[in-house]
Amino acid sequence: MAQEFPKNTELPSIAVLMATYNGDRWLNEQLDSIFAQSDCDVQIFANDDGSSDTTLSILQRHRNASRIHITEDRQGGAGQNFLHLLRTANLGDFDYVALSDQDDIWMASKFARAISRLNDSSADAYSSNVTAFWPDGERKLIEKAQPLRKYDYMFESAGPGCTFVFTRETALAFQKFLKNCPSDKLKKVTLHDWIAYGWVRGTGRTWFIDNFSGLDYRQHDSNVLGASRSAGALANRWKMVSDGWYFEQALNNALLIGHSNVAATFLEKRKFADLVRTLLQMTQLRRRKSEALFVGFVLAYEYLRSKTGYR
Known part of the structure; x- marks a missing residue:
């Protein structure tokens, strides 16, 4: 039987999906900032991925523990953990669905701002800028x-x-999509946020990206990607592209969602004519022009590599 939560029916209700794993150094601060959200009623669905520290104890003993639903289904990584939550959580009783890391610090107005922008724009999903911060005190707007x-x-x-914040209709439709995905292909997904954005846009829904920073985005050694500030971090990202991981993820997402466009066709068939058509649309491949040009360059590199075997 699903856990019942007390609700304030006069406020917008939000289901927050949180993937946890060995996050006890930062979890209390994150939970406190979530439950300090203004003008909304928040409940958390947390799935723990086999923590060996006190993460579960913190979730169970937090002063708002009555508003935290905890499961312990091992998934083997943050991306799969979030997809598991998106597939299995009871989302139908909430007005909005949001995602949360275990280690950030949210501004009290984060959700109120997101709800306002979703209503004003009639968008189906929302995201925003963030402010990265490091243990040495450096801060950087992303x-x-x-x-x-x-x-x-x-x-x-x-x-x-x-x-990310989704309207209820969007969250439920995405949940239905995930439940119907072939499990072998869904298991290949590393980045839950990328496939969520791809599904929303690829199915004709609308997305609003806010130029407001609603949270402090903690940077540490355990970040899956995080914000790059060193040559080593940039080298790791180049490796993800040059060893084929990046385009494998892009193709897997495209096949799962059913994208039908020039870029998806090239990734699947690797034909020169499709590459040319994609490169003619190069400035549309990413939001920043410099990054779009870089992706176009790497697509051409990937084509040559696939034909010659050169790395």
Whole structure:
């Protein structure tokens, strides 16, 4: 039987999906900032991925524990953990569905702002800028609110998933999609936020990216990707592209969602004519022009590599 939560029916209700794993150093601060959200009623669905620290104890003993539903289904990574939550959580009783990391700090107005922008724009989903911060005190605004491009969803997310907020209809439709996905292909998905953005845009729904930063985005050694600030981090990202992982993810997402566009056709068939058609749309491949040009360059590199075997 699903756990029943007390609700304030006069406020918008939000289901927050949180993937946890060995996050006890930061979890209390994150939970406190979620439950401090203004003008909304928040409940958390947390799935723990086999923590060996005190993460579960913190969830169970938090002063708002009555508003936290905890499961312990091992998934083997943050992306799969979030997809598991999106597939299995009882979302139908909530007005909105949001995603949360275990280690950030949210501004009290984060949800109120998201709800206001969703209502004003009539969009189906929302994300925003974030402010990255490091243990040494450095802070940096990570800007994601560039104008949307025709095919950007093929090659990037809308930003960190911890900023995502979906309307109920969108969340339930995405949940239905995930439940119907072939499990072998869904298991290949590494980045839940990328496939969520790709599904929303690829199915003709609308997305609003806010130029507001609603959270402090904690950077540490355990970040799956995080914000790059070093040559080593940039080298790791280049490796993801050069070893084929990036385009494998893009193709897997496209096949799962059923994208029908020039970029998806090239990734699947690797034909020169499809590459040319894609490169003619190069500026539409990512929101930043420089990144779009880079993706176009790497697509051409990938084509040559696939034909010659050169790495």
